[in-house]
Amino acid sequence: DAGVTQSPTHLIKTRGQHVTLRCSPISGHKSVSWYQQVLGQGPQFIFQYYEKEERGRGNFPDRFSARQFPNYSSELNVNALLLGDSALYLCASNFLLGGLGENTEAFFGQGTRLTVV
Amino acid sequence: GNSVTQMEGPVTLSEEAFLTINCTYTATGYPSLFWYVQYPGEGLQLLLKATKADDKGSNKGFEATYRKETTSFHLEKGSVQVSDSAVYFCALSDRGSSYKLIFGSGTRLLVRP
Numbered sequence: 216d217a218g219v220t221q222s223p224t225h226l227i228k229t230r231g232q233h234v235t236l237r238c239s240p241i242s243g244h245k246s247v248s249w250y251q252q253v254l255g256q257g258p259q260f261i262f263q264y265y266e267k268e269e270r271g272r273g274n275f276p277d278r279f280s281a282r283q284f285p286n287y288s289s290e291l292n293v294n295a296l297l298l299g300d301s302a303l304y305l306c307a308s309n310f311l312l313g314g315l316g317e318n319t320e321a322f323f324g325q326g327t328r329l330t331v332v
Numbered sequence: 333g334n335s336v337t338q339m340e341g342p343v344t345l346s347e348e349a350f351l352t353i354n355c356t357y358t359a360t361g362y363p364s365l366f367w368y369v370q371y372p373g374e375g376l377q378l379l380l381k382a383t384k385a386d387d388k389g390s391n392k393g394f395e396a397t398y399r400k401e402t403t404s405f406h407l408e409k410g411s412v413q414v415s416d417s418a419v420y421f422c423a424l425s426d427r428g429s430s431y432k433l434i435f436g437s438g439t440r441l442l443v444r445p
Contacts, residue, residue, distance in 0.1 A: 258433070322378075326375045
């Protein structure tokens, strides 16, 4: 079975540009979460989507947005890129019963390395 | 708010040495606790987990026990290998928000032959 897949693997953007990152969850998983991992730090929660609805949002500016599609894949969009947005962006999928069920394992993708110059 | 604190690295050990990486947490309620491992250039892999007090998670020779009285979840391994070299993250997930993981800052482990 395929794991969580993210694309692209690497990306270089210029300050002020917009970027879209993509994630496909494990088959059967309806929950997708996004995390930002700055070099040398632990991942920070950005968003969680379940059944195409936003169920949680971390402490990130409105430049960050996301959506989930009917096939449960997800996109993370970042507008007006800043140098500080350079990070590894991780996507994780869970199988959640009823959206907020028992704690289940989060499966992570390999991440997208975004460099803003 | 909820938070996780883990010991700073890097931790450098010789092969077959005993490993301890300390992790303490602050949380309301009864969180689940996790250890994730990140190998160079890769995403995160779940190493082990514990969902209630006194539970012991174990995998690949690694162990951690959920200690509510000391709010700790220390990672241990009796004999490390070179292949264990990676960054280890302690994390918690609140029962009421199982989708959101809160991570510590990570501890880099380097095992020398």
